Amino acid sequence: MFKMGANIIDREKREVLFRVFAYDKREVAVVVKSGGAIKELPMTEETPNVYSAVTAGVSLDLLYKFKIDGDQAYPDPYSCFQPFGVHGFSRLIDHEDYRWRDANWQGKDIEDLLIMEIHTGAFSGAGTFKAVAERLDYLVELGVNAVELMPVAQTPGRWNWGYDGVNLFSVNHNYGGPDDLKYLVDCCHQKNIAVILDVVYNHFGPEGNYLPVYGPYFTAKHKTPWGKAVNYDDLYSGYTRKMVLDNVRYWLEVYHFDGLRLDAVHAIKDNSPIHILQEISLTVRNLSLQQNRKLFLIAETDQNNTRIINPLDRGGYGMDAQWMDDFHHVVHTALTGEREGYYMDYGRVKDLEKVYKNYLYTGEYSKYWQRERGTDGSRNPGKQFVVAVQNHDQVGNRAGGDRLSILVEFPYLKAAAGLMLFSAYLPLIFMGEEYGEKRPFLFFTDYGDPELQQAVSRGRKEEFAQFTWENVPDPQDPETFYASKLTPRNAWDRQNQELFNFYRDLIHLRRSHPVLKKPDKDKLEVEVDQENRVAR
């Protein structure tokens, strides 16, 4: 198999091989900045549309870009690090350099996971991987045994949720870069915490996406909310498929992640005989066997479609688990009474009974979607569903980024915790939820392109037309980012501590009680009376 990107082939001779796919070009060259000198190396068309060049005696942290048809130079699609952001030079990374301490780590069973979702930039004042690593004892105290990092691939500007990533293999320089990420994963493993990475294969960010320069990575064959679809089934989709599969292996192999959370898989359009999700599943199963450690895949999807989590051997896509939004929406509407936007389909407290056993929408008509929605998930075990009462989307996609702590009275926060932690699903806590953080988690961006800056500010306001929300903060305003950072623990109030203790106690109960430890949704009895009391 071709190893793409910049690869050290001889450490002694400081010899580096560059390789890139470039479709239908006249000439391709690599511009190398090494030890103060800049040189341009012509690349040879090794096989059609694959160019390579070898150079020796260079610095092993050199910078490079690819020049296409004598025109501008662009970052490498396989760049491991973009120290100057999405538009800048790519840096060669020597992955052998980091000394891992987790040789005995064998991974975790997915059914045991208790996940905290973390945005690295907003988790701490410093906003870095190192700052997360320093706070792991806090997670251990709480009882969380898995960290799910919102996407870390390179995004435009100084901050971003992560879903505007454009360099799939680059570790965001705002968070510290490759070695710091390895250090974080390594520290987690020392503390018996699994690490899940959120990866985005359904679209690319709107700024700094140079993939179209290189080849047909996108196709007009399908439409998505982000325009042209990522090309998984049109001409030359082999490029994209290889890049994605290489990326899956990269995070698990090179960074030792334990699992991936695949963003919005319903937006991955693929009519190939073998769906890319099936190829991803197979790739991960093979890697797991080869490495002899547990690896898992979690899909985010709004489709309530069991095919995504059904086994490959039955034609499913083989994901270990999926997010179940229905659970959130039922709990959220029960506690807040909200009925706007997509919440119009929810609001019956009685629905709790069903949603502990199955999706809520298992083929019923949805007013919001204006069509039938969902399949029957009753035979899929609870460990195939990740549930949350708050997450980055449900909080952050509100105009004001209001957490539940702002929307309901304090005791309801405890009710929400109980509803989630006594379910037979895999609970996911959104950072700050566990102590009733009152600061918002807002949608923030830092685009450099003036047109895009205006579009995002305007678009954000239009997005909430269906809701009655006013005062939509500007995503481009730095204050929007800083306002979203968590309150430091030393600034907690009494209620913060009380809720934390409550979460901690419930979590430890869930993890130690013989019945709750391996919960079985078929053995769960749920009874709801109209005064909103839940008995089990």
Place this chain on the structure above:
Amino acid sequence: MFKMGANIIDREKREVLFRVFAYDKREVAVVVKSGGAIKELPMTEETPNVYSAVTAGVSLDLLYKFKIDGDQAYPDPYSCFQPFGVHGFSRLIDHEDYRWRDANWQGKDIEDLLIMEIHTGAFSGAGTFKAVAERLDYLVELGVNAVELMPVAQTPGRWNWGYDGVNLFSVNHNYGGPDDLKYLVDCCHQKNIAVILDVVYNHFGPEGNYLPVYGPYFTAKHKTPWGKAVNYDDLYSGYTRKMVLDNVRYWLEVYHFDGLRLDAVHAIKDNSPIHILQEISLTVRNLSLQQNRKLFLIAETDQNNTRIINPLDRGGYGMDAQWMDDFHHVVHTALTGEREGYYMDYGRVKDLEKVYKNYLYTGEYSKYWQRERGTDGSRNPGKQFVVAVQNHDQVGNRAGGDRLSILVEFPYLKAAAGLMLFSAYLPLIFMGEEYGEKRPFLFFTDYGDPELQQAVSRGRKEEFAQFTWENVPDPQDPETFYASKLTPRNAWDRQNQELFNFYRDLIHLRRSHPVLKKPDKDKLEVEVDQENRVAR
């Protein structure tokens, strides 16, 4: 996805699209013989290395070949029919023409299968698909509910075992061609018989293989007993992989086969991240869901490697079952006392105890292979293994093609039947075994190439150097083929009828008795005493 080969795109206008992969060529054309006229159409490079041409007003049974670089013309790698053999013109086939009668057929559970292996040419005097179709009541009487056809893809000459196939999609003209094969499968389904096709993806035949003219379908990266390996993981392996996956779908979709038996999968060399067998499994699972009928895959392998039959979801190759040679060898050596060649590793009657539960070689040292061999298959259910006391290989790969009926006394044939039919595995009967056929099943070929004719005659003799067999019949002698045809039922003797009745009664017992119907190898108790008595 590209539809390769010759495709009817408009029946009214009699419009046909030709498409072919041809790597690194200057010009490609299609030579069309339609209604007495011959014309040559230049083909356009639709996308790099894919050439196509459209023509209208042609006959829908036209003949064609592809002309490469103004040179010779060659048969289509996707040809559906070679009416004049491997070197001749390809014929366009209108697959919509056949009227199927099996709309309600939903397939069979693999665990219920009782298979007869059939060589179409030797099964009857006529040696055609139609002649097999006429004899299905015989199979129903015997109680067999699945037919496994030895390969039907086009082979050189008038007769061949089938493993010299060179046109993966062509139905052998010696057996009648596409419509007759559809008719046979259709008739089987009417009689509640599943049909399995033996397909060969590990090598191509030595004569008429024009694939190398078209592109790098073979690689010197791996060695096989047939020379260069089929290219599954070297440059441009995408061609081969697509062709094989298209072929898998073709037999199941277009010909309604219920399953495939993949020849010698250990000779498929593939170091890709996703093994081609995994892609084949996924393709078949997807198709099964889509068509809502049961489909299965059976691998032939001598490796005793459970990875081949373990589920995709655990990194296995996802085959439903595999052939288990160890069972044959233990029974064969116990009954015949033979110890030559690979039989040197067998011969202990006591081994029967293990081989009812597991492979015999589960990691032990093998004298014949001169290394450790096998993995533990004790946890794989019996329905994952196909066993035989005779099959085309074990009979036909003896110099004299001697069936067990020639090697042992009559009562031993009943013992062999019992040993197989009371196992918890899927039994496979080799045509003729059920009535103790005494005619041999010899290795026969009909190569046209003089060098090859000499080589096969000489090679056959050398192959048996390890054994003490003499008088090796010449595979090229027509008598060798005719001698291998089954005795017609009206020429059976008393013992033939007696053994047939015995097989029939045991088969019906197995298929009706509550314990034998769904046999469980874990519940099986096997006891062997040294006088060769087997109790259960």
